[in-house]
Structure formats: C-alpha cells, structure tokens
Amino acid sequence: MTESSQPLRIGFVPEHFSTPLYFAQKHFGLTATLIPFPSGTGHMITAIRSGEIDVGIGLTEAWVAGLGKEDAPGDGGYRIVGTYVETPLCWAISTGAKRPEITSVSSLKGSKIGISRIGSGSQVMGFVLADQQGWLTPGESPYSDFVVLQNFANLRKAVNDGTADFFMWEHFTSKRYYDSGEIRRVGEIYTPWSSWKIVASTALLPEQNPDKRLLDLFKKLDEGIHYFASHHDEAVKYISTELDYSEADAREWLKTVQFAIKTEGVDLKVIQSCVSILRKAGVLAEGKGLQPESMLAKGLGAQFPQ
Template sequence: MTNELGLKIGGVPEHFNLPWRLAIEEGKFQEIGLNLHWSDMSGGTGQMIRGLETKSIDIAVLLTEGITKSILQGLDAKILQVYVVSPLRWGIHVPPKGMIKKPEDVKDQTFAISRYGSGSHLMAYVMADQHHWNLDNLKFNVIGDVYGGLWALENNEAQAFLWEKYTTFPFVEQGKCDYVGDVVTPWPCFVIAARTEIAEKHPDILQKMCDIVNQKALEVKEGANAAEIISWRYNLPLEQVKMWLSETDWNYKGEEYLPAFEKTTDYLKKLNLVSEGEAEGWKSKLFA
C-alpha cells in the first residue's frame, strides 16, 4: 500500500502481548494501511515511558498506573484504551532459601525496581499501603529488568522484587529466587497509549488498530490451542499458562473503563505519588 503509515510500538516481551505479535505476523495491520514496527521492551513501563518521551516509540502497551502517573506529571501522551481488563498478579520474589518467608517479612527491606515510575516501583507502594507500612521507609535499587532483579536478590543488593508471577515462575523453579505471595493491582493492568501528536493526527487508524488487537485477543482467549502456543512461544509451563489464561481478560469490545482511571488517580494521590494539582482534570489530561 503506497500511503502506508509507519509507527513504532513498544511492549514487554511477555505472553500478554501475543495478540499484537500474531496480528503483526498475519499482516492484519497492513490491511488497514498501518506498518507497525514492534520493539520488545524488557525494561517494562519505565523504559516505554522514556521511549515516548524521546520519540523512539510512538505507541506503548504499558501498565495503567505507570502511564497514568507520567501523563498527570506532564508526559506528552494520551491513553487510547484499556488493553487488559483483569488485574496483574505481581509475584513477591525474595532471595532463595533466605529469612524472608512471607510478605510481611519484606517490611523495611530494599526493593529491586526496573526504573523509577515503573510498575515494579509503583506496586511496592501499593504493597506497603496494603500492609499499612510507612511509605517513607521504602528503599529502592534500580536494576533495569528481570535479570537485574534476580542478580540483586542473589547478591543481597535487594531483598524483594515484584514482577509478573507467571513470567518469573521458571526462575523460581530453577531456585534463583523464592516466591512468597502476590500483590494484585486494584485496576485493569495494561493500557495502550500513544504520543499526543500521533493520537491527535491519526485517530481513525489508531482506533482500527485497537479493534484489530481486541479481536485477536478474543481469538487467543477462545482458541483451543492457545495455552499450547503461549507455552511454546514464551517457554512457560503449560499448566501455569492455563491458569494464567483463565485469570486473564483483554478488552474485547474496546470499552472505556473510566472509573478504573479515577481509582488509579485517587490511589496515586493517596500514596503521594501525584499531587492534588497534578491529578486535577485527570480525564482531559489522560485522554485525547
């Protein structure tokens, strides 16, 4: 197609994003005149926010709390829609065979985080709030990605590391870390966002893009062989994948879920991660 629009999109190299990978491989976006270049962002939401800032990516599939905080604090981007409506189950990972046996033992320890503003960073606040800990006592060590987190636990550079628990299950099995519980997000976990310039210039094609990935997600959810495909492509145990699929729902109909963003904003205010002023007018700031 001669007038094809080329855009760069970033997302974590995890099972949540199989619908994107399949749609790209099957040429679904090219059918609407969109040439979508996918970049794996193993550094997670913090890395993608940086990518949107520097314009090295145009679109990102990232965590609700991370992008909400960043936009409210001035990131020039807009949320297109919720991508995954179910919550994310963050595994609480600790050094193997150590003294930490349950979530309560993590109090006053250092958290390994991929970047400031990332999910692993913000969810440490959520965990602390759920356990009624003093948020001022939280300590962090920036480690880049999941492998940095495992290194930090092994070398006592951190004593806790929050990451999506199915992604890290193989590392638990290998004895690289212990898993002592979950922190569950109080909102839908992933959204699709775009730089404001892109969102305002190409609303129609971005809507078609979202429709395509929502439909592909429904096919993954209902596919008879979906668990086997995910297990093979992402090197995850089949039984774990089946459990994850049963817990996971994408935004098949492209619904708005506005109350979820109000809840996220209120929580960020409560944790003093955004100010009252930054949260004011959140709806007009977050959406095009």
C-alpha cells in the same frame, strides 16, 4: 511517503500478555513495527517521550503515574487511548533463594526494593503494597532504598547477591524461577484496577482528529483478541515455545486473564480510581500533574461520565 502512512511503532512487553498483539499481526494484517521492551512500561514512557515509539501497551499504574507526576515534561508526551486487559494483575513478591531472614511480607518494611526503573509498575506497586501494609508515614519512605535494576534477570540476581531484598513482578513470569529454585516467593498483591492500557504519543492526537493508524490498530487488536479467545491451543503453543513459560503455566494463566472485547476507549472511572489509590500511596500528589480527565484522549471512545 507521508509520516501518517508509515507503520506505527508499537512498544510492548514480550510476555504472555503480548499474544493477541502477535495474532493481530500474524492473522489480521496489522502493519506495525513491534518493538519489545523487556524492562517494562517505565522504559516505554521514556521511549514514547523521546519519539522512539508511537504507541505503547503497558501497565495501567505506570502510565497513570507517568502523567500524574508534577515533573512530567511538556504535555506529558502521551495519552491513554485504549484498554487491553480488563482483569487485575497479580504481582508476585519475591526474594532470594537463601534469604532466611525474609520470612513474610511484613518483614520487608524498611528493606531495599528492587525495581526496573523509576516510575515503573514495579516501583509504583511498591507504594501500593506499603499502603496496604500500613507502612506509609508522611515524609518518610517505606523502604531504605529503591534499587534500579532495569530488567527481570537483574532483579533475580540482585535478591540473591543482596543488592536488593525483594522485588515484585508478574506471577506467571516469576513462577518458573520459583519452580527452578532460583528465587523464593514471599507473597502476592493484586492491582486494584484493570491492568493493561494502550497509550499513544500526543503527536498522533490532534484535537478530534486522531491518526487513522490508531483506528486500524484498535480494529486489528480486537480481531487478535477475539482470535486468541477461541484458539487457546495455538496461544499456548506460542507462549510455551516463543516466550519464557511452561505449557502448564500458560494454560493456568489463560484461566485468569480477560482481554478487552473492544480496545478503543478507556473508562474514566478506572483512571480516577487508580489516581485516587496512587495519591493515597504517596506516588502522586493532590492537585499536581495531569488530572484523570486530561490523561485520556478525547474523540477516541474515552468514556466520560455524563
């Protein structure tokens, strides 16, 4: 069997957003090995660079930061090939249940921020928050420490035992832990860009002749998304029984999310806007790392301005 006839290994975050991917496999015959990464996009970047996965579906800001940093290894290891979610992501800002000294977002300046990994969305958005709050000073960190905690469970524990003061994670994934009283909500911040993108290993992307399995993935994902849009009850049942959400939260989330109608391709303007904000926030440096045009795979529906 040649390598190109092996099933794609697709990294994904096992949260509510993964439902159309599940439907693509269940109802439309997507032949792929789905590999969960509960620790998020930063972990997937490591995995795609080391050859453990072929494709990743994760957060725009983490993929862009991974390619835009000056220390990205080799050719960066992957390119952004598709769009998964069109709507922004609402990041909830959380602290421990018994941390009365943390009263508001403004009280977090100079505190310890918990993140899943270096380069993860949870770290990148920390800088975007600092930029929005006016905490950025050249040459200084807006936080006293970035505490790497790997996953959501460790982040929740850390803000309660004082290892970290706050962290940011997706709103609906956090909500049940507010409802149970395990953690407390301090605020929220929306990504200033569409929130989820699809990337592929550069090994799958020879010039002008992308791996045929990618084209099949886009077709099946489009079908999974279309099915998701017209089968909300089935989506809610899956999310509330197989994933960590209540039925009410699943239904509320459905009102807030819009998946891409056509997953293949990326609008360069979205990547340019993301890079611009990440430079302003001090995540990326002007003139270093890959430029936005080079982050996209040519020949895969990438939308370059004429």
